[in-house]
Amino acid sequence: MDTVTTDIAIVGAGGAGLRAAIAVAEADPKVSVLLVSKVYPMRSHTCAAEGGAAGVIKSDDSLDYHFNDTVTGADWLADQDAVELFVNEIPRELTLLEHWGCPWSRESGGQVAVRPFGGMKIMRTWYAADKTGFHMLHTLFQTSLKFPSIKRLDEHFGVDLLVDDGRCHGLTAMEVRTGQMKMIKAKAVIIASGGAGRIFAFTTNGAIKTGDGMAMAYRAGVPLKDMEFVQYHPTGLPGSGILLTEGCRGEGGFLLNKDHYRYLQDYGLGPAEDKPRLKAMELGPRDRLSQAFYHESKKGRTVETKWGDVVYLDMRHLGEKLIDERLPLVRDLARSYVNADPVTDLVPVRPVVHYMMGGIHTDINAATSIDGLYAAGECACVTINGANRLGSNSLGELLVFGARAGRFAVEHARTAKTAGDIIEKQAAESEGRIKALFRRSKGKERVATLRNELTSSMEDGCGIYRTEETLRSTCDTITDLRARYQDLALEDHSNVFNTDLYQALELGCMIEVAHTVAQSALERKESRGAHQRLDHEARDDANYLKHSMAYYNPNGDPRIDYADVVITKSQPAARVYGGNAA
Ligand SMILES: Cc1cc2nc3c(=O)[nH]c(=O)nc-3n(C[C@H](O)[C@H](O)[C@H](O)COP(=O)(O)OP(=O)(O)OC[C@H]3O[C@@H](n4cnc5c(N)ncnc54)[C@H](O)[C@@H]3O)c2cc1C
Secondary structure (H helix, E strand, O other), X not given: OEEEEOOEEEEOOOHHHHHHHHHHHHHOOOOOEEEEEOOOHHHOHHHHOOOOEEOXXXXXXXXXXXXXXXXXXXXXXXXXXXXXXXXXXXXXXXXXXXXXXXXXXXXXXXXXXXXXXXXXXXOOEEOOOOOHHHHHXXXXXXXXXXXXXXXXXXXXXXXXXXXXXXXXXXXXXXXXXXXXXXXXXXXXXXXXXXXXXXXXXXXXXXXXXXXXXXXXXXXXXXXXXXXXXXXXXXXXXXXXXXXXXXXXXXXXXXXXXXXXXXXXXHOOXXXXXXXXXXXXXXXXXXXXXXXXXXXXXXXXXXXXXOOEEEXXXXXXXXXXXXXXXXXXXXXXXXXXXXXXXXXXXXXXXXXXXXXEOOEEEOOOOOEOOOEOEEEOOOOEEOOOOOOOOOOOOHHHHXXXXXXXXXXXHXXXXXXXXXXXXXXXXXXXXXXXXXXXXXXXXXXXXXHHHHHHHHHHHHHHHOOOEEOHHHHHHHHHHHHHHHHHHOOEOOOOOOOOOOHHHHHHHHHHHHHHHHHHHHHHHHHOOOOEOOEEEOOEOOOOXXXXXXXXXXXXXXXXXXXXXXXXXXXXXXXXXXOEEOOEEO
């Protein structure tokens, strides 16, 4: 096995990974940094982000407002010290991106433009038309190219962490093109591998979002925090799950039921005539909007289609000029995928799995419980999102905490101890595991079959609303799939771009991550944010104002423990939108 040596290895070259790499290079150009990514950086999911990134910039706004919106949106499950740090640092990060060349959309006077976003009671979302992530990722990628200390291993699949005596000393990775395993020795490792929306059948997430980095850290002993909180975005295109950004509603789009009625006024999200619009209705938070869809559908007020029930997104009143200027991608997507032109037609939409609030447990410095192991971006849970993330806080999160992970990793690398021989043995075992999987041809199970069973079971049992019964059934299915995974057979035995092999590796990660979601949801007997139990409808602060922590158990269900939430200045209260508590 080849060995590659670097000071800092980063798993993932999306927004968080690139921002971390730049922070390392800026902190100390002598520290070498290696970005290990299973796809070419510009194919990371950050590229797909549409709507924008929130950060206080306008005179009618304040850091306290952004703090309060985020903590309320999180149903008080966010750590308030982390939120405070986040809202303070994000304007500087967004401005830095501007200096690096990010083409933020402008007002006519030349100032940065902001748009409204769900759950944000003031306009503060910076955007670049509806291709914000594309422009941010380009900016970060081109900036990373300026630093000679940043090297890349593109199309290398990170497999296992190497840990000796509670310290992380690197990882193993497989070169996708050749199937060769490599041992990457590093003084510190940052996981920036993105989310895991693919554990659900219907999702906005790209095919690569299979939770690999979460599973790597979890198997190595780091708890996964708040995994039961899975965000459904209210406006996905039926059939494909492609997202229509919240920017559609930010710019003034309406949600209508089958009677063309703005049904959200019936769900504690404010009256239709509420002014300013920002407080109400379509600009309520995502958990509430997705839950309202569920109830409309139970009442028979949604529209049946061959892809399931839908409601309508109405943007016709916005006019062609505004749509072309601010939502050109949305127009393109709606025309291409559901044959509806937002300028003249109602666009069918339905809730779709979009984002994992939970992830690798880190402290405010992006450090995990393993010395020298850091995590940032969607794979991590620091936690600023709590039980429900507000749209446009994630792009900011990956900048702020990606940069922090980089800076703290540099400090750690300066004093890191040398690894013992045990990591060579671990790397050999990791290679052995892959080879055994690769050679297997006699098993009965196929990757696609197990994956389909997993994702539909998650959708059925762990969706917008959950009960003890549905969650138990999903947990049982996962236990069964875990056993059947051992009987997997690969059909492709070549070394070159063996997608069968790396999809098998991804499936292994998906099963572990899904297990933590279902088990944490089963054990949280309350309703909060995106976790809604029909059998425990109320929020229960006395027992569950706590982070869940899922610990790996190779032979059974994850062990769920709990940790305190950091509350500094905002005491839990009712969540109020549009003048109504609900
Ligand atoms: C369609 C869509 C629109 C969105 N719009 C917005 C928005 O407008 N505003 C907002 O704030 N948020 C938005 N989000 C959420 C936000 O875009 C993501 O949470 C964020 O971009 C994640 O960034 P990341 O750097 O953590 O991960 P990603 O960008 O997903 O990058 C992950 C990286 O990890 C690598 N990787 C994964 N596994 C491995 C492995 N095993 N080995 C090696 N490398 C690996 C991948 O190659 C990739 O480079 C949107 C999300 C989606 C899906």
